[in-house]
Amino acid sequence: MIAASYRRNGSSLPFLALLASVVFWAANARAYTTLVETDSQYHHILVTEDADGYRRLSFERSRGNQSAVRMGHPEELYFPYARTTFVSFAFLPKIPQDVLCVGLGGGSLPMFWRRFFPEMNIDIAEIDPEVVRVAQEFLGFKPDNAMKVSNADGRVFLRRTDRTYDLILLDAYDSHTIPFHLTTREFLEIVKKRLKPGGIVAANIWSPESNKFHYAEIATYQAVFGRVYIFQAKGSGNYIFVTQKENQERSIDSLVERAKAIMEESKLPFDLPPLVRDQVVPITSETPKAEVLTDDYAPVDLLRNQAQSEKP
Amino acid sequence: MKAALPVALERTVIYAVVFVSGGAGMAFEILGSRVLAPDFGSTMFVWGSLISVFLFALCLGYSIGGRLSEKADSLALLGIMTLAPAVLLLSFPLYGFWVSGLIFDQDMGARLGPLVASCCLFFLPTIFFGTITPLAVSLLASPRHGAGRSAGDVFAISTTGSIIGTLGTSFFLILWIGTKACLVLLGALLLALSIAALGYHLLARPQGQDERS
Numbered sequence: 001m002i003a004a005s006y007r008r009n010g011s012s013l014p015f016l017a018l019l020a021s022v023v024f025w026a027a028n029a030r031a032y033t034t035l036v037e038t039d040s041q042y043h044h045i046l047v048t049e050d051a052d053g054y055r056r057l058s059f060e061r062s063r064g065n066q067s068a069v070r071m072g073h074p075e076e077l078y079f080p081y082a083r084t085t086f087v088s089f090a091f092l093p094k095i096p097q098d099v100l101c102v103g104l105g106g107g108s109l110p111m112f113w114r115r116f117f118p119e120m121n122i123d124i125a126e127i128d129p130e131v132v133r134v135a136q137e138f139l140g141f142k143p144d145n146a147m148k149v150s151n152a153d154g155r156v157f158l159r160r161t162d163r164t165y166d167l168i169l170l171d172a173y174d175s176h177t178i179p180f181h182l183t184t185r186e187f188l189e190i191v192k193k194r195l196k197p198g199g200i201v202a203a204n205i206w207s208p209e210s211n212k213f214h215y216a217e218i219a220t221y222q223a224v225f226g227r228v229y230i231f232q233a234k235g236s237g238n239y240i241f242v243t244q245k246e247n248q249e250r251s252i253d254s255l256v257e258r259a260k261a262i263m264e265e266s267k268l269p270f271d272l273p274p275l276v277r278d279q280v281v282p283i284t285s286e287t288p289k290a291e292v293l294t295d296d297y298a299p300v301d302l303l304r305n306q307a308q309s310e311k312p
Numbered sequence: 313m314k315a316a317l318p319v320a321l322e323r324t325v326i327y328a329v330v331f332v333s334g335g336a337g338m339a340f341e342i343l344g345s346r347v348l349a350p351d352f353g354s355t356m357f358v359w360g361s362l363i364s365v366f367l368f369a370l371c372l373g374y375s376i377g378g379r380l381s382e383k384a385d386s387l388a389l390l391g392i393m394t395l396a397p398a399v400l401l402l403s404f405p406l407y408g409f410w411v412s413g414l415i416f417d418q419d420m421g422a423r424l425g426p427l428v429a430s431c432c433l434f435f436l437p438t439i440f441f442g443t444i445t446p447l448a449v450s451l452l453a454s455p456r457h458g459a460g461r462s463a464g465d466v467f468a469i470s471t472t473g474s475i476i477g478t479l480g481t482s483f484f485l486i487l488w489i490g491t492k493a494c495l496v497l498l499g500a501l502l503l504a505l506s507i508a509a510l511g512y513h514l515l516a517r518p519q520g521q522d523e524r525s
Contacts (some may be wrong), residue, residue, distance in 0.1 A: 152353075153354065160419070180354075181349040
């Protein structure tokens with residue numbers, strides 16, 4: 001009946017729309033080639049390459065990308081959040097020497113560090129050995145003597161190691177899959193113990209939209225570290241939390257000054273001072289209050305999908 | 313006619329024990345992952361250890377329970393087999409996390425660590441859960457309801473409990489009240505059921521025997 005009435009009206013709009021979407025889908029489908037698709041212990045690993053040579057790593061077909069790189073160009077950081085992690089460098093008096101990355105992804109950040117800071121000692125804790133293999137084979141990740149990957153759960157690695165770090169980057173959460181034992185007060189206390197004096201933590205936390213977990217993590221970081229500095233990676237849902245072993249008050253001006261000095265020292269291929277100045281999200285009395293997460297009580301799966309009510 | 317009420321009540325108590333122990337067993341397994349994660353992470357090895365240790369304990373429990381049912385066929389035994397895990401779960405927050413940490417400190421490797429911890433923490437309580445199934449089958453079997461019928465009923469009720477225990481714990485309870493409170497809640501439920509079974513045995517059973525004689 002409906003189709004008949006369209007024909008009578010002479011409208012071919014639905015048909016055109018259908019045709020357009022099929023063409024669009026076909027064009028899109030052709031634009032990506034799958035390099036590897038494999039089931040590991042923890043993920044459904046997929047690496048695709050688009051017409052421009054960008055390779056993307058994802059852990060589930062329907063979800064976002066973990067990492068994106070252009071082969072032979074480790075100096076490019078595709079994701080805004082990856083560039084925003086460098087705001088954490090502005091909290092340190094000099095370029096971090098000993099760095100730990102919890103969660104490898106495609107390894108684009110460690111490779112970038114290696115390219116621009118050749119002196120850096122980099123440890124990486126990655127739970128999934130297949131992710132490490134795929135990153136090496138398909139995404140240009142190359143560990144070396146001063147860049148080592150440990151096949152371990154992040155928390156287990158931090159408790160077993162006797163090393164300490166200038167910077168610990170926590171990047172082990174998917175946008176939806178959040179291992180609760182890497183979110184709690186007890187976990188952050190372990191992290192804090194593994195920081196050198198003056199050391200800092202940078203954590204990649206998903207946006208607060210429909211996500212009470214974001215506020216619970218603010219509360220939990222505050223409980224362990226005191227001040228939390230938050231930077232929103234513009235153009236993405238990622239926020240970077242920065243906390244310090246010593247709970248110093250930092251002005252944005254002083255951080256911007258340090259970011260300018262870093263630009264002169266290191267020739268980063270993007271401009272760091274604006275990332276610090278324009279992306280900071282101040283914590284105010286308006287920021288919703290939330291409960292501190294503990295090993296006993298960390299309902300991360302529930303919080304992740306809950307909207308924060310307007311008033312705390 | 314006089315014995316009808318106590319027999320119906322006895323069946324209800326047995327079914328309730330079977331239902332709750334079936335639920336508590338699976339809930340305990342889910343909670344086990346929350347107990348082990350702070351020390352051993354959320355690796356595949358943790359889940360593999362947990363599931364195999366629970367199955368091994370159930371296996372042993374079924375076998376022990378079957379043999380016990382030939383020696384003593386009473387609600388008192390069912391009550392004791394419910395009381396033991398009740399006590400172990402109620403006191404779990406006092407020793408569980410400490411034991412897990414102790415085993416973590418031995419640094420036995422990514423596989424052996426969670427396996428040994430699972431054995432130490434979850435093996436013993438789960439054996440008791442296993443004994444309940446054959447004991448209940450034996451208690452419920454009668455000339456009118458044969459072993460097949462009572463086994464079918466017990467498995468169906470126990471598995472219904474397991475489904476509710478699994479979903480309830482993972483979907484709601486851990487998120488609402490946290491790990492320790494869940495363990496204590498399960499312990500308290502089991503304790504209430506064991507008191508009901510033992511109480512029934514002490515109060516109603518002699519009466520029933522009088523009527524039969």
